[in-house]
Amino acid sequence: MRILLVGAGGVGDAFAKIIARRSFFERVIVSDYDLGRAERTIAAVAAKYGDESAARFTAAQIDAGDPDRVASVAREHGATHVMNAVEPKFVPSVFAGALAAGCNYLDMAMSLSEPHPTDAYTETGVKLGDDQFALAADWETAGRLALVGMGVEPGLSDVFARYAADHLFSEIDELGTRDGANLVVRDESGAEIFAPSFSIWTTIEECLNPPVIFEKDRGWFTTQPFSEPEIFDFPEGIGPVECVNVEHEEVLLMPRWLDAKRVTFKYGLGEEFIGVLQTLHRLGLDSVTPVRVRSESGPVWVAPRDVVAASLPDPATIGPRMTGKTCAGVWVTGTGVDGAPREVYLYHVSDNEWTMREYDAQCVVWQTALNPVIALELLATGAWSGLGVLGPEAFDAKPFLDLMSASEASGGYGEPWGMEDRLVRPASAADPA
Amino acid sequence: MRILLVGAGGVGDAFAKIIARRSFFERVIVSDYDLGRAERTIAAVAAKYGDESAARFTAAQIDAGDPDRVASVAREHGATHVMNAVEPKFVPSVFAGALAAGCNYLDMAMSLSEPHPTDAYTETGVKLGDDQFALAADWETAGRLALVGMGVEPGLSDVFARYAADHLFSEIDELGTRDGANLVVRDESGAEIFAPSFSIWTTIEECLNPPVIFEKDRGWFTTQPFSEPEIFDFPEGIGPVECVNVEHEEVLLMPRWLDAKRVTFKYGLGEEFIGVLQTLHRLGLDSVTPVRVRSESGPVWVAPRDVVAASLPDPATIGPRMTGKTCAGVWVTGTGVDGAPREVYLYHVSDNEWTMREYDAQCVVWQTALNPVIALELLATGAWSGLGVLGPEAFDAKPFLDLMSASEASGGYGEPWGMEDRLVRPASAADPA
Structure with a gap:
């Protein structure tokens, strides 16, 4: 190869x-x-x-x-x-x-x-x-x-969905990709700063596009940006994060091969980040249409979104100043192979301090x-x-x-993945998977 | 003259x-x-x-x-x-x-x-x-x-404070200027838009300066921006608005002539506007230091705050699209001339539809x-x-x-002012003022 x-x-x-x-x-x-x-x-x-x-x-x-x-x-x-x-x-x-x-x-x-x-x-x-x-x-x-x-998303999330369909469920109500993190970036003095771990330009694009949802009876359809906010509890200490609908590939991929009543993608942007994006949108600062601005060398034309990107730290430089974990996974609800209601979250967590140390790469x-x-x-x-x-x-x-x-x-990648059963069920009915 | x-x-x-x-x-x-x-x-x-x-x-x-x-x-x-x-x-x-x-x-x-x-x-x-x-x-x-x-603030607020000191109180605990509004600006389609009724550039300056407070025992001192948030209930249908400390002239003027234990100024920016200013600050978009930004004619240097101002509607043009009222006044607490605890709000309200019609001027x-x-x-x-x-x-x-x-x-300006007694007191003790 x-x-x-x-x-x-x-x-x-x-x-x-x-x-x-x-x-x-x-x-x-x-x-x-x-x-x-x-x-x-x-x-x-x-x-x-x-x-x-x-x-x-x-x-x-x-x-x-x-x-x-x-x-x-x-x-x-x-x-x-x-x-x-x-x-x-x-x-x-x-x-x-x-x-x-x-x-x-x-x-x-x-x-x-x-x-x-x-x-x-x-x-x-x-x-x-x-x-x-x-x-x-x-x-x-x-x-x-x-x-x-x-x-990872799309990618690993789709692998998890296929695994759930093949091994855990007889009928799937929802394949819900859920992505969340507790990453924190600090400045030289140790104070927490606002510094997205990915391009703010692309994030604005992604989050302001109409989110897409799949329903078996209806096919694909779209909603308002930031729709259906939910608090999702992420594992391994990340905890609850506010997630909203965002346009993402999983929703287009999974229904082509897997049978589910509903397919969604929600991004755990967190309340603060959602608020920031909404404010930028409300003020027109997400716009890519240049506006006329005074400058020391006379009036110039710049796109507000480019100014926002230029004002924030370069995501490529923040790895060493970042701590926390990011989690990718799929939340699956439906009927288990035993015929009982089932709800699981299949996930993989990446820790920034570990990826920086082991690979000199930021965890995302x-x-x-x-x-x-x-x-x-x-x-x-x-x-x-x-x-x-x-x-x-x-x-x-x-x-x-x-x-x-x-x-x-033993020839693998040494990256365990996790599964949480989220419905409390009698011990006798516990799934051995 | x-x-x-x-x-x-x-x-x-x-x-x-x-x-x-x-x-x-x-x-x-x-x-x-x-x-x-x-x-x-x-x-x-x-x-x-x-x-x-x-x-x-x-x-x-x-x-x-x-x-x-x-x-x-x-x-x-x-x-x-x-x-x-x-x-x-x-x-x-x-x-x-x-x-x-x-x-x-x-x-x-x-x-x-x-x-x-x-x-x-x-x-x-x-x-x-x-x-x-x-x-x-x-x-x-x-x-x-x-x-x-x-x-009006400073100005009418200071006149109200003097009036309270001369006619309503024997001892003043606090002279608290409180400014709030329920102004709404709509676009051509009738949708509510974010359009401050005053220069965003100046508002950022005013709100991010350290707010000043006067206390008789301590003199003048400063606090963090947006400190001591409080919900103040404004009259004539404006209703409750979140107010925060902002640097303002009243706090420097009133203690020079009037005896009060505390003098404050709180601006009813409202939760949304405070959130916007905090977000701009968090993202560095309030900065007046030019940043390098790509543009169609190559890299240029612009101050983010100038870009924010350029992205919003010009406050001079929004009067006809604005509805609502603005209220200026002083909330005074202390001991009334009758020796009983007293709390009053002296105020003046201006209605944008009226000022536009009567004077072709925006109410603020x-x-x-x-x-x-x-x-x-x-x-x-x-x-x-x-x-x-x-x-x-x-x-x-x-x-x-x-x-x-x-x-x-009868030779006046036809602009009534109002006073609300805010302590519920026995009817027999009501002040005739």
């Missing part, structure tokens, strides 16, 4: 640091628009794991927005798989470039949506991933696999990058195989979760 | 429209940095009250930041009084220019404060008005009066401009007189309140 990694930003960099510990691949071509960034990632691998390990990596320059350039870099290096680790707006070009070069393909976010032209907050328009699924036949014909949405990007590495290993060993455009829930979840949780000493 | 009005912004414009109905003055010279703005104000007076009324007004160009220019315009037009209606940062220059020209002087906000260099949130540094009171002897020597803080600026007109009339008739630098509470409140509340038909 020869992997063309497109993008050496936060997630791409963490991907390289994780896969460097594995032996299933022959080569990773680390490519970036900025060649220096790709080289820095390989230098970090060399520093951490030695030159021999780093010798399996090659740096390359790429333009992710140009499918021809993606294809030519893939061909030049004999890539068998293209791993997309750039912003979602580049999905169509990287996806097309991979197919043109005859490669298999993985990404961690799907092609972007476009709101319904007249009823944006009730009807879907172009949905997340629609542009990719439209080309499924081309991938099948080419005998290649595009495994889409294979990060580390947790995202871990899952495509595992998926690639399953594809390399043949444990997973498929053709066309498929989501993670199209594959058997058990080998994935087994490989993830097995210790490094 | 020949009045040089410095500034034809919102308050200056309303001042001209109010004084145009009165006969006590000989001439008003409406001056502005932008001569066209001064001319527009006079044209508005002509349109409303006829050419004869407007003939008592003259337009002039002025630079409020240049004391020599202020003095020369005052001399050129034979001004007897300089009415300062520009931003507080110009107080020192207008104040100095008026004295140099041998004029009397009025303003509606005092010279600015500077925080304590090391203990900004516990100790005062340079206080509001300090730079003006430091020159009191010069004004006395010149035989001229500087009546400072003579708008109209209410501010009303009071210096009344004060000038009292000075013109000799009902008020004084030398040096004096606050409104240095003068007898009764003639002011009588002139304000008397009907226009």
